[in-house]
Amino acid sequence: MSGPVRPQQFGALRRAANKAFDFLMGKKEVGRDAVGNIYFQWYEGSGEGRVEKREVQWATAYMYYDPNDIPPEWRMWLRKQREQPPTEEELARSAAQRHQMAARVAALDEKERLRRQRQEAMGTPDQHAGAQPDMARFIQQMGGKADGGAAAPGPEAPKRPSGPSEGYKPDSWKPGA
Structure with missing residues (x-):
């Protein structure tokens, strides 16, 4: 895979010094993606305190990169959510x-x-594109008047449920009675 040509950000002497530093640090190139980003891995410290480091060298010039250009597999590898590179x-x-x-x-x-x-x-109006409901029809279906008055009584008025709490008075009950 060949990505876009990486613009030269530094002079030849600085690039050579960076390569030498990377070599001394033990950085090794792990892979490249379709955009041209290069992924590196190296270790810092020794013994118990040895820590693995991972980084990406962007294919675009400094400050013109887009973090969304990194594929999800490489992003997972950089965040150590997976052990092996894709x-x-x-x-x-x-x-x-x-x-x-x-x-x-x-x-x-x-x-x-x-x-x-x-x-x-x-x-026909599009119901999914912010169409407003027909309020007159809604009120008619609910059994009320469209002019804003009180609802007309229906055939039967709802009755209050009756039960053991019908004659309850708060002070009349005592525990164990």
Whole structure:
């Protein structure tokens, strides 16, 4: 895979010093992604205090990188959510799945656009696009008057439930009585 050409940020002497420093630190290149980012791994310390470090060298110039350019597999590796760096096959499979999902989303968007176009042509309001409910019809269905008055009594007025609490008075009951 060849990504975009990395712009030269520093002079030749600085680049050589950086390469020598990386060599002395024991940095090794672990992989590259489709954008051209390079991923490194090295260890700091010794014995019990040995710590693994991981980093990315961006393919774009300083301050012009986008963190979303890192594939999810590499992001997981950088955050130590996975031990091994992703393989080329895994990256290719993931990219194919992303393209497949993008095609599905585009097909659904087109289907929705055609549905809305048909609905507008028929003159029916779109219920999903912020259409307001018909309040007069709602009040009529609820049995009230549309002019804002009190609701007309129905055939039967609801009765209060009766039961053991009907004659309850708070001070009349005592425990154990």
